[in-house]
Amino acid sequence: xSAVMTRRRFITFVAAAAGLxxxxxxxxxxxxxxxxxxxxLGAPASIQLYHTDEALARAAIAAxxxxxxxxxxxxxxxxxxxxxxxxxxxxxxxxxxxxFIAMLTRALSLARISDGVYDPTIQPLWQTYFRHFTxxxxxxxxxxxxxxxxxxxxxxxxxxxxxxxxKRISFARPGMGLTLNSGAQGYxxxxxxxxxxxxxxxxxxxxxxxxxxxxxxxxxxxxxxxxANPANPGSTxxxxxxxxxCVSTSGGYGTLFDDAGAFTHIINTRTGRTAPALLGVSVVxxxxxxxxxxxxxxxxxxxxxxxxxxxxxxxxxxxxxxPEGVVxxxxx
Numbered sequence: 001x002s003a004v005m006t007r008r009r010f011i012t013f014v015a016a017a018a019g020l021x022x023x024x025x026x027x028x029x030x031x032x033x034x035x036x037x038x039x040x041l042g043a044p045a046s047i048q049l050y051h052t053d054e055a056l057a058r059a060a061i062a063a064x065x066x067x068x069x070x071x072x073x074x075x076x077x078x079x080x081x082x083x084x085x086x087x088x089x090x091x092x093x094x095x096x097x098x099x100f101i102a103m104l105t106r107a108l109s110l111a112r113i114s115d116g117v118y119d120p121t122i123q124p125l126w127q128t129y130f131r132h133f134t135x136x137x138x139x140x141x142x143x144x145x146x147x148x149x150x151x152x153x154x155x156x157x158x159x160x161x162x163x164x165x166x167k168r169i170s171f172a173r174p175g176m177g178l179t180l181n182s183g184a185q186g187y188x189x190x191x192x193x194x195x196x197x198x199x200x201x202x203x204x205x206x207x208x209x210x211x212x213x214x215x216x217x218x219x220x221x222x223x224x225x226x227x228a229n230p231a232n233p234g235s236t237x238x239x240x241x242x243x244x245x246c247v248s249t250s251g252g253y254g255t256l257f258d259d260a261g262a263f264t265h266i267i268n269t270r271t272g273r274t275a276p277a278l279l280g281v282s283v284v285x286x287x288x289x290x291x292x293x294x295x296x297x298x299x300x301x302x303x304x305x306x307x308x309x310x311x312x313x314x315x316x317x318x319x320x321x322x323p324e325g326v327v328x329x330x331x332x
Contacts (some may be wrong), residue, residue, distance in 0.1 A: 031203070031218040035041060036061050040068055040208040041076055041185055048203035049196060050218050060199035064192040071191060072215035074100050075184040077123070088123065088177040092170040101164050103180055103187045105317055110183075111314045112292050117305075118297035119269040123177030124154040126267065129274070133257040148272035155269055186248055186292025193288075193303070210292045212246035230278040232321035238319060238327050240284065245316070248291035250299045251280030266299060275299060276300025278323040283315050289313040298330070306330045 029291075031050040032058045038045050047064060051057035071119040074097050083100050087093040124128040127187045128151040132143040159172035180187075189208040196204055196214075203215045205223050213223040222241035228235045230253045240247060252264030252275040266275035268272040283289035290313065298318045301309050310318055311332040 034058075034061065036065070038065075040188055041072060041181055042078055042206075043185060043209040045167070045209060046207045047192070047196070047204065048206075049201050051201065056199065057201075060196050060201055064195045064206075067192050067195045068188060071099060071184070071188045075103070075180050075188070077179050077181065080111065084180060085238070087169055087171075091174055091176070092168070094168055096167045096169045098167075099191070100169070100254050101162060101167065103184055104160070104162060104169065104178070105150045105164070106187075106289055107180055107293060108157055108160060110297060110313055114297040114301060114305075114309050116157060116269055117300045117309070118182070118293060119155055119157045119185070120178050120180055121155050121157050121160060121166060121176055122267055122269060123179040124151040124175065124180060124271075125272055126265065127151070129257050129263060129265075129267070133263070136259075140258065140260070140262075142258075145153055152269075182250070182296040183289070183293035186212075186246060186288030186290070189246065189288035189292075208288075210246055210248040210288050212288050212291075213242045214239055214244065218228065227280075227282055227319065227321060229321060229323070229325045230280050232325070235325070237321055237325050240282070240319070245284055245286060246288045246291040247282055248288070248293075248295040249280060249282040250295035251275075251279040253280070253308050266296060268300060280321045282319045282321075283310070284317040284319075285315045307332070 031052055033048060033050055036047045047061055049057065076082045077084055079085060083093060083097055109119065110118050128143050128147050132138050154175045160177060161170045161172060185208050189206050189210050189212045192208055193206045193212055193214055196206065203218055206212050206214065211225060216222055222243045225240045225242060225247050226236040227238050229235045230251055250266065252266050255265035256277060257263040260279040264274045264277050281295055282292045283295040283298055285294065294313045294315050297309055298306060306318065307330050310330055316332050320328045
């Protein structure tokens, strides 16, 4: 049996310019949509914007993709030469990029706000599940308690040392590891949006794993983001209308380690066990760096702590969806 590593998306864009090629016929002053589709940090990604000049649109999207490539070289745990992979391998990173320090500082702040419910040092636990389920004939009950206990001993956000002045990041003990996938996608979304705006575009939907709407559409309407029921992806349970906001969605269904869906990529930092596959939460915030990561924290947070964490971390709203299609909302 192999780990099921496909990322299923349960958030879609209603009445968006889906499928339109980037190269559009020139002519006329009416704003036209352009779209790029690809991946960012292993997740589906896209850019949608409106333009009156095809050449400018191509140049802007090319610049945005160059920024994506630059940031993936920092944050991708799938690349051996990335900054985060070097830190995980060596336990220390000298001359850490400013973007790494900024994103990690946000992640550690969210870990503090959530009392460790969100913890970017979860990588040893993730690797334990990955190694177990990619081995030949893995035990369906999951990793042994011994292996989970050993990995849990390496999970502690307070043992990450960030020296911003000297651009140095280090772990307090050997064997620790970071993943910023829950957070970096929102950060990259923000940075790519900044590049596109610097090229003169302000009406767009940028999704580097988490969609962020910039301004409204040319007709003044909001971007509409539909959230599906994880138990029935073809069914929309609620629709959000967003302008100048980002929506980040987390759910165990994002990555399944086993075919039965009993083990997911979202892991309880206290027990080492994984979150249910079919519970999802979407967080609305002003920016990607605020929304992303926070959605993971909100998914795992105790009910009585949800509003406090949402407000303290800068979120605006959290929308929970159950397998039964029940939607509940927490407001900051």
